[in-house]
Amino acid sequence: MSNLQFYRDRTIISQLPNELSCKMREMGLIAPDHYKVRFCGFFSCSGSISVFLPVNSAITDNEELVAHYLFQSLNRYYSDKLTGIQDTDGDTLIGGNVIFTSISLFEDYIKNGLYVRRHKLRSVNKGKTNWSRTISRHMPFISDSSPIYLDIESSQIKNISDSETARIQAEIIRDIKKRFGVLINGEEIHSDVNLEDIPIPSGDKETQLAHLNRELSLSYSERDINLIRLLKQYIENMDGTNNNILIIGTRHFQxxxxxxxxxxxxxxxxxxxxxxxxxxxxxxxxxxxxxxxxxxxxxxxxxxxxxxxxxxxxxxxxxxxxxxxxxxxxxxxxxxxxxxxxxxxxxxxxxxxxxxxxxxxxxxxxxxxxxxxxxxxxxxxxxxxxxxxxxxxxxxxxxxxxxxxxxxxxxxxxxxxx
Incomplete structure (x- = not known):
């Protein structure tokens, strides 16, 4: 997890580190005529995250937990707004979809694990019986006026966990843990051996999105469809970040x-x-x-x-x-x-x-x-x-x-x- 540096909304701009204030000006978070910060949230840049807590917040010893409360509060606020958050100043919650997607993907992984591709395989005398196929393809023996089939057509469901979709998911979960682990969980998330051993996906972001679109067209379960859509959203959202600068928060915390x-x-x-x-x-x-x-x-x-x-x-x-x-x-x-x-x-x-x-x-x-x-x-x-x-x-x-x-x-x- 990146280093957390704490500040407060309405802090006098001259009290910020010069590099931070310059970057925030560059990204439009600080206007030329402002002498106080008007931002509450997270500004990630150069390997560290600057956390701007609400005005008058008392920073306690458990700083990571405080950052977690802010992160999850912004997520709940954004999630409650079904049509987004718009006012005369534009989108009041910058990066709200990044929070929502990251938390949703992480919670899905904790609950369900990695994506499993389900294949239906035809077989004989194994798995679920397919009577219509059996009757059409095999000649029965008649015993006591009842037909007996020696070979029965059937099908089996085979779960494949080492798929490209699972690799994409694993890579994204590793990225979420690195970027937001403490913010999502409130404490450091320990290494997951099963996750770390999954190979990285092949191809660039466009190739991964193309694969996910194909996988989405073949998926039927609600969980699989939601997961694949979230994976696509995460790739699209993170692919649009500017020079590794990530902003999550609002200029209108009121x-x-x-x-x-x-x-x-x-x-x-x-x-x-x-x-x-x-x-x-x-x-x-x-x-x-x-x-x-x-x-x-x-x-x-x-x-x-x-x-x-x-x-x-x-x-x-x-x-x-x-x-x-x-x-x-x-x-x-x-x-x-x-x-x-x-x-x-x-x-x-x-x-x-x-x-x-x-x-x-x-x-x-x-x-x-x-x-x-x-x-x-x-x-x-x-x-x-x-x-x-x-x-x-x-x-x-x-x-x-x-x-x-x-x-x-x-x-x-x-x-x-x-």
């Missing part, structure tokens, strides 16, 4: 952050359908425009205590008020609180929250008050605006829960206990 929090906090998927929507009056008729309605990030509820929390997943460092969400973000929360209130009875307690990545509480809450108070202990707030409570959730813990499909019950309680 999308992943929101998706992860929605899962681990057990956000209610359908709640936005309950919120009020705009209507336009035209020609004495009100026209509903539901697609332009409000869409909250995360709604969680505690039915036993009659509470609803409107949670906005904010991917900010939020170490000081200056790098915290601004007025537009506060306004959205104010309106979301008002919208949710319109859907429930008065006995339900509605609260609003920001959740930032981090392990240390820096900001407590956001308020609206009269201008001119400056920095003060005797704050005078505008009562018609709700308080927005601030929370910090360790991104490493979020990723671990996310890939293990766990609910963070304690953090849910922390949100409700404000």
């Amino acid at each position: 999308n992943v952050w929101e998706s992860m929090l929605h899962k681990v906090l057990l956000g209610e998927k359908a709640y936005n359908q309950k919120l009020p929507v705009p209507y336009y009056l035209q020609n004495s008729k009100y026209h509903e425009v539901a697609e332009k309605g409000q869409r909250t990030d995360i709604i969680i509820s505690d039915k036993f205590h009659q509470q609803i929390a409107v949670v906005d997943a904010k991917y900010y460092s939020a170490l000081t008020p200056k790098d915290a969400p601004g007025w537009p973000d506060l306004v959205k929360q104010f309106f979301y609180e008002k919208a949710v209130k319109s859907t429930v009875n008065r006995d339900i307690k509605i609260t609003t929250h920001f959740v930032f990545p981090g392990v240390e509480q820096k900001l407590i809450s956001a308020h609206v008050g009269k201008r001119g108070q400056g920095d003060t202990h005797s704050f005078i707030g505008e009562l018609e605006y709700p308080v927005i409570y601030c929370h910090y959730f360790d991104p490493i813990a979020v990723m671990e829960a996310y890939i293990k499909h766990k609910i963070c019950s304690e953090f849910r309680k922390q949100i409700f206990n404000v």
Whole structure:
């Protein structure tokens, strides 16, 4: 496994090694006008992998496990997006198909082993009887009015493991282990003698793809078809890498952050359908425009205590008020609180929250008050605006829960206990 070097998203670019920042600029990951990194993921170059963890991540002694959490989190996020991930800035998850294909191939190998080519061979008196062929080709002896066949046509299935497809698979699995072993498994993957002894495939990449296309046309089992398609995808994906530089990650980790929090906090998927929507009056008729309605990030509820929390997943460092969400973000929360209130009875307690990545509480809450108070202990707030409570959730813990499909019950309680 290549060496892992750890950094964080939003790191000041001048603090990176010069060679790394130059390569990232060359690949378009760092724009000329940026002074901070805007990338979370993996940048592989010159035999090492630079790992950019989420902002405010606390790097522990078990660095390989942390890298594994990030790798698998990006894989789950990408896998959940059936139609890909597109926004105004293009594909927000670079190399998502590389992650998905690599993990799928490795898991298939662990579960099923190397590809086995199945051949059906005709035989006599061995294997499965073929009565129609026997009757048409052999003369029976008649005994007690019953025909007896001395030779019975039959067929046998012979499994051939030393095939070109198996060699291609073995070579790809060796490459995956070398590139991503620790990232997939969370720890070093020990040598597999059976795998290492398999000869390398013949021909170049185009020859291997041509062979896999022929093999695909002869395959019938679902597992074989899926495996061959994944092998083709891996060859095509890796063949397109630029000068041995491999990029897996996103410049927009806020999308992943929101998706992860929605899962681990057990956000209610359908709640936005309950919120009020705009209507336009035209020609004495009100026209509903539901697609332009409000869409909250995360709604969680505690039915036993009659509470609803409107949670906005904010991917900010939020170490000081200056790098915290601004007025537009506060306004959205104010309106979301008002919208949710319109859907429930008065006995339900509605609260609003920001959740930032981090392990240390820096900001407590956001308020609206009269201008001119400056920095003060005797704050005078505008009562018609709700308080927005601030929370910090360790991104490493979020990723671990996310890939293990766990609910963070304690953090849910922390949100409700404000």
